[in-house]
Amino acid sequence: MMWLSRLAYGLGLLSTVTGTILQNGQVRETNYPDTRIDLAAGSYTTFANNACAISYLGRWDSKKVSWWAAPGIRFGFTGQTVAVTFGEHTIDGTLVGYRLSGLDWQFTNVTAGGTHLFISPETEGIDLTAPVSPNTFEMRVTNWGYGIQIDSVHVGEGDKIVKVAPQPRFVEFIGDSLSSGMYNSYEALSGFAYGVGQGLGNTEYSITAYPGICVADQDCWGNTRGQSHQWFYTTDNSWRSKELYGDEPEAWDFEKQQKADLVVINLGTNDANAANNVSSATYIEHYKRLIQGIHGVWPDAQVIVMQMWQGFYQDGNSYNQNTDFRNEVYSVYEYFNSEEYLNNPVIWDGITEEATETNEKAKPFVHFFNTTGILQHNDIAPQWHPTDVGQIKVASHLIQFITQKLGWHLYATGPEVFADTLYWNDQSGY
Template identity: 20%
Template sequence: MELKEYCFLPTDEYVKPLGRTFMLDDIRILSLSGSGVEFKYTGTKLTVTFYGDSTTSVDENMPQPWRDQARVAVIVDDVMQLDTVIKKPMEVFEVCGLDESIPAAEHIVKIIKLSEPRMSTAGLGEIRILAESPAQPTPLKDKYIEFIGDSITCGYGVDVPNEFHPFATGNENVTKALSYKTAQKLDADYSMVSYSGHGLISGYTPDPNVPKLEELIQPYYDIFAYSYNTFRGLQMESRKWDFASERKPDVIVINLGTNDDSYVQQDEEKRQAFYKAYISFLEKVHGFNPTSKIVVAFGLMGDALFKTEQEAVNAFKEKSGFNEVYAVHLTPQDPEKNGYGADYHPSPVSHELAAVELSEFIKGIDD
């Protein structure tokens, strides 16, 4: 069959959205970790257009710091064919690995944002393919999982060889994180709502006497996303997330508490505050998703608050009468054996081991 060039925008007609995204005029906004699109086509050539946010603008001839720009990827047939940081207001990429001289074949293309929303947002624009027919969305998978978390869920600093390398969006990679890997193992569609450094009563703080109150995750769950930067003047947090019209997760995984622990330490009054905040957050999440199972997972970067989270789960179940809430202990990382990522975060091996634990647990509650 003769191949023709097809040009299309990433609308629902042609692509399956991954995670929380929306169309702004002719551009699909990608802000949260792992957000993007997936589609299939039979053909060869693939060209993708990305747009940068305010981090790519130039003010007095000085671009914004590169370390805070969006990292994106194009994955073709499970092989990452493009991995780049968006440094310009618009960039067009001809994806390597798809040679026009090779006979046409069916390809599954996934275009996703690898880095988290706080530092950056990216826009996905026109897509061009050389194909037998127009692109089609891939079908919905049977299972849909939402992950709510912090840097662990984001894949913070996972693409560096050791803990002494500083964090940058260019070394944050959700595809190597516990969250994404768990979704893969369960053959599930996914959504990530995750922000590095955030907690329920305090974000990460170097001083346990001073809580980081500006880095609490609760305000960000029912909005589209939160970002320091804007996209064409739009603030991400100005847009609410429409739970009523969006697909409900089968399972919601909450992995929070690591940053709170930097503040709670051994203080019983703080621990009680964390316990109450966790119950309140479970109520909020359940309120928006009344049929979704909830899995509270904790321990990869230290498990000191796990028992408190178990207590919160039990209290929530008793209070709400909803019993499909579970707590699973994740084995703490073993850096001597498996190394670290940036700033003492889990390495790819540690994420993989945790994903095995979590996916097996979720299989167990689904049986």
């Protein structure tokens, strides 16, 4: 969120709570269904929020409150009914996406203390044969600044929920507003990070990203700590975190998620902003710390560092892309591929903030993704963030980079990735 004022920052939060999607300055018609029900009016089998069949996707704290971007839940179920009761720490009006198995995303605004019916016998497709039995239910929080708390899950009387096996690959995304989809139609569910994670197929993913945050461990646009520190914690350092945990947030237990095969980092947009006064040397130092910490947590994970896009400026009768901190990002890539580091790797502990040299020689694991030429000036919206199309372009190119660099195959073969991006014309006479 390079040029975002604090006022615009607040407006970004407000627009999500009311469920409003702005498209070129105009309100897009959404017609989200009102899914709230009276639980006492029906007959259900209820499961507590700690039921082993519920998979928590992304970062959730010990109170089962969601954090960062696109956190969600997934489970299989028998029968034709799924409802969820939300706890008191749910932000009223939070927009969630949900879907039945491989069908398209649906959206609704949820309420603190309320029970919402997501799947019923009237749900389109519930009576169709599932490619994999039983049916699955998945729900994701769209916004990066608001969260939900899972209180309990309900299915039809006599039915049950079933654990869904995790996907064989896991990708961790670490970033700021660009990765969290700020200003896009469905925010986190319209961002490139989600697009890559979902678009690869057979891949679990987590998006530890929050607008305004720097990699440097300092205050940036209200984020009191940077990702070289905060990534090691369950929560971001937003007002929600301060309200629940003060200055003592929960450390993230990396055993709660499968080991990452790949970590993708897009950080520096806020560090490069003169308003945050981050020097080139400080940026490089803290970027190194973050990668050293990743290598300590997941020694076998590959890491991709992305060149940032800083928007475009008019240059005569054409446009050029800003490249602030490009050289610094590339120097980080060079450092981790140098004999100096590979012969004497360093592990950074983001909790104790201590560095330890190891005695084992490291293998090259850091790659540089050059984004030059992927976006053009009209792929950047007025608030200095990619349009929905821009996010899709970045995701598409990054997916191809991953498949070529790591030899990964693509397995996504049908389920919707980006909602409401069907830009076509079906009229022949116009």
